[in-house]
Amino acid sequence: MKKLVVGLAALAVFATACGAKGNADDADTIKIGGNFELTGPVSAYGTAESNGAKLAIKEINEAGGVLEKQLKYVELDNKSDTTESASIATKLATQEKVSVIVGPATSGTTKSATPSVTRAKVAMITPSGTDDSLTLDDQGKVQPYVFRTGFQDSFQGVALADFATDHLDSKKAVIIGDSSSDYAIGLTKAFKDSYEGEIVADENFTADDTDFNAILTRIKGKDFDVIYMPAYYEQAGLIIKQAREMGIEQPILGADGFSNQALLDLAGEENVSNVYYSAHFSLNNEEKNIQDFIKAYKEEYKTEPDAFSALAYDSVYLAKQGIVEADSSDPEEVAKALEKITDFQGVTGNFSIDENHNPVKSVFVIELQKGEEAGGTEVAPK
C-alpha cells in the first residue's frame, strides 16, 4: 500500500509539473507547435527536424519575433506512433492553442494527425512527409490544413527517372528499395511509372536490415547500368559500402533521403563515387542564407545540418511568413495565408505554394565522387 501511495505522489508531482507548464501568459507570445518523432524507430529524422525547427524559432525571436511578439515553441513527442501523433496534434491545436503546427517527419504520422488538425482548423506543415496523398483527400480535393516543404514522391521520382535517362544514359535499371517504408514505395512507384528504360530487377529490404549481401550478390550477375535506391541514408550508406566492396561499380541514384553526412561516414568516402541524389540544398552552396544557416546550425548542435533539419527550419520560416501575411496569429487566418505564399525564400530553395499545398521548386541532383560533391544538375518541374 505504501508503494501505491509513493506512486500516486509521483503522479501528482507530474500532474503539477504539467499544470504549471500549461498556464504561461499567452498575451505577448505566438505559439508554434512541434509534433516530432523524438523517440521510437524514426527518431533520427524527428530529432534532426526538431533541431532545425528550434534553431529557426531562436533566430526569429532574436530578430525581434513576429508581429512584435515572441514565438513560443511547444514541442511534443509522437513516439513515431500514429495514434500518439493524432493525440498530440489535437493537444497542440485545442489545448495549447498554437497558431500553426510544424511536423511530423513521416507520411504515416502526418496522415494520422490530419483529421485532428482539420477538426481543430489549425494548419500543419510537414517538413518531410512525401506521400502524394498527404495534402489531398481520397476524392482528390486538397486538405485545407496540410502543407509541406519537401518534395512529393511523384515529383521527385519522375525527376529522378528523367535524370537516369537524360544524364546517366541508362537503359536498364535495378531498383533496391525499402519495402517497410512508404517513402521508398512511393518513390519506387513514381520511378517505375515514368522510367523509359527497362527495369531489370526490383529488390527489397526492410529498415531493420544491415546485411545486404544476399540481394547484392543476386544483382551482381545481372546486366544493368544504374541502381535506383529510394532509401534513407542509414541503409543506403551500408548498401553503397557493401555494393562497392563487392565490386558493383554502376552509378547509384538516390533521393533526398541520402542527404546526410552519415551517408559518407557509413559507406566510407572512398566508396562513394558515381553516386547521385536529389537534394534540397547543398552544403557547398555559396548563397548567403544557406551558409548562414549551416554556420548557425553547426554552432548550435556541433554537427552539420541534413535535409531533415533544413526542411524543418524552412517550415518554421514558412509558418512565420504565414503569420506575417495573415497579420494575425489566428490559426484559420494563418492557414489561409499559407495557401497564398508565392515568394518564400528558404535554405531548401525559393518556392511558392501551389493549389495542392506542395512547394513548387526544382530538384537539384548532386553528384558525389570520392565522397566529395563533384557537380550538380538542376531538374526543373515539368
Place this chain on the structure above:
Amino acid sequence: MKQFNKTNLGWLIFIAVAFLLIQFGVSSGLIDAFYEITLMTILINIILATGLNLIIGFSGQFSLGHAGFMAIGAYCTGIMTIKLPTIVGLLAGLLLGIIVASVVALIVGIPTLRLKGDYLAIATLGVAEIIRIAILNMGSLTNGAAGLSGIPYLTTWQLAFIFVVVSLIVIVNYIKSSAGRATVAIREDEIAAESMGINTTKFKTIAFVIGAATAAVAGGLHASYFSVIRPADFTFMKSIDILIIVVFGGLGSVTGSVVAAIVLGIINVFLQPFGQLRMILYSVALIAIMIFKPSGLFGSKEFTISDLLNRKKKATSKTPKQKEEVK
C-alpha cells in the same frame, strides 16, 4: 446470466453511472477533443487487455501475438468502411474482422497451443509477424507499408463504450461458465485437468479464439477512429504494450486489466510534455512497479460489486491465495 440478482443490478448501475459521467464530461466540455482521444485509446486498450488476459491470465497460455489479430480487425474494418462508409459498413467490417481473426486463431491455435510457456510465446509472436508481413505484401488491397488512410470516421466513444461493455460481458460470462472453469483448471494444472477428463486443447483454443475476436473488434474501432492504419502500427511492440497492461493490472483479473488500461492511459497523458525523457520515466516506472508489485495492481483478485455489498461479512473470511504462475 441466470438470474437478475443484486450483483448484476449493481454492475448495471455502475456501468450506467460511468457512461453518464463521461457523457456529462463530454457535453460540458471537460473532456475536450484531446481527452476524447485519450478516452478512445483507453477504451480500445480495455478490450485488447481483457482479451489477452483471458488467454494469458485465465487459460495460462503465454501469447505474444495479440497485435496480429488486432491488425486483422483493423484492416477488415478499414477496407470494408472505405467501400461502404456507413455505420452498416462499420458493423460489417467488425463482423468480418471477428470472423477472419477467429478462423486464423483456430488454424493457428490447434497446432501451436500444444506448445508450452515461452515456446508458445515465440510461436504466437511468429504468427503475428507473419500476419503483418502478409498485410505488407497484399498489394493494393492493403496498400503495403503506406497503409490505409482516409478510413471514414465512424466510431464515436459511445459506440466504443458499448463494445467494451459487450466484450467484458462475453469474457466474464465465459470465465464464469463451466467451460471457463475448465479453462482456469488448465491454467492451474494442465495434467491434472486432463486427467479429470477436460479436453485441454479445446478449451485452450476457445479462450484463444475469443481473445483473438475481441482483439479484432478493438482493431476495427482503432481503424475507424484514427482513420490511418499501417503495418508498422501492429508490430511486436504493440503486443508488448498490451501485455504490459495485462501484467500491470494483474494476471487473471478482468477488473485489474480495466483499471490498468485507465491508469496507463492517464500516465501517458501526464508524461507527454516530457519529450525524450518520457520513455525513460515510463521504463523506470515499469521496472519499479514490477519490482515492488510483481503480481500487478489487483493480483488475481477482482473488484466486485458483491464484495462491496458484503464487505463487512467478508472481512473475517479471506479467500485463499491463488496460484498465478504461467507455466
Place this chain on the structure above:
Amino acid sequence: MENFIQQLINGLSLGSIYALIALGYTMVYGIIKLINFAHGEIYMVGAFIGYTTINVFHLGLIPSLIISMLLCAALGALIERIAYKPLRNATRVAALITAIGVSFLLQNGMIYLVGPQVRAFPQVITKKVYSLGSIQVNQTQITIFATTVILMLALQFIVKKTKMGKAMRAVSTDADAARLMGINVDNVISFTFILGSALAGAAGVLVGMYYNSIDPMMGVAPGLKAFIAAVLGGIGIIPGALFGGFTIGIVETLISGYGSSLVKDAIVYLILIVILIVKPTGLLGKNTKEKV
C-alpha cells in the same frame, strides 16, 4: 554454383552474428528461464563503448574489445542485481516485463544521451578480401565466424568442465536443491549474467566494426532474431545457439538470394513454428518427460 556458394558464405557470416548474440541469450535462459529482452540492448551498449574507446581514447581493436566486454559484464551484473533478482520468485511474465522495461530504459537512455542518429563505426582493421574466382570472403567475416565458434567452444568448456559450470548446470536443473547442496545460487546467476553480457559486448564491437553502423535502436532486430535462433536450436543449449544462428542466417540469405526478400522474415517464422510443432524443444533440444 559460384553464386550459390557465395550466398552460403553470406548466410554463414550473417548467421554467425545471430549466433554470437544468441549465445548470451541462451546462457541466461538456461539458468533462470528468463527471456532477457535487454540482451540486445547490452549488445548495443557494447557497440557504443567500443565506438567511444576507439574514437575518443584511440585504443586498438583488442583493448576496445576487452574494455567493452568488461563494462558490459558489469552492466549485466548490475541489471541482474537491481532489476531481476527481486523478481526471482515472481511470475515469469512479471520478470519478462521487467526485462522489457530494462530494454526500453537502455534504448531511450542512449537516445537521450547520444541522440538517435546512426554513427559510423571507426575502421580499425584493414579489410582484406580473399577471392577465389568470383567468390569473395573478407577478413571481418572470418574474424566474426572464428570468434563465434571459439566462444562457443569456450562456453561449452566452462559449462561442462569447470566447477562453476557444474554449479551452473545444477542451478539450472533445480535451484532449490542446488542451494541445499551449498551452492551460492545468487553468485552462479550473477556469473551467468556476467558471462552472457560480456559476450554481448564483444558482439557489439565486432558487428559494429563489420557493418560500420551503430545506433541506439540497433539491438532490437538482431536481438529478436538471435532469440529466435536460440529457440530454434534449443534454448538453453549452447551448441543450439550456434546451430540456430547459422540456420536462420542461411535461410534468410537463400530466400533473399533466390526467392523474394519481401517474405524472408515470414518464412523464417514459419520454419520456426513448424519446427516447434514437430519438435517443441528446438532442433538440438532434449525432450523431457512431463511430471505430475
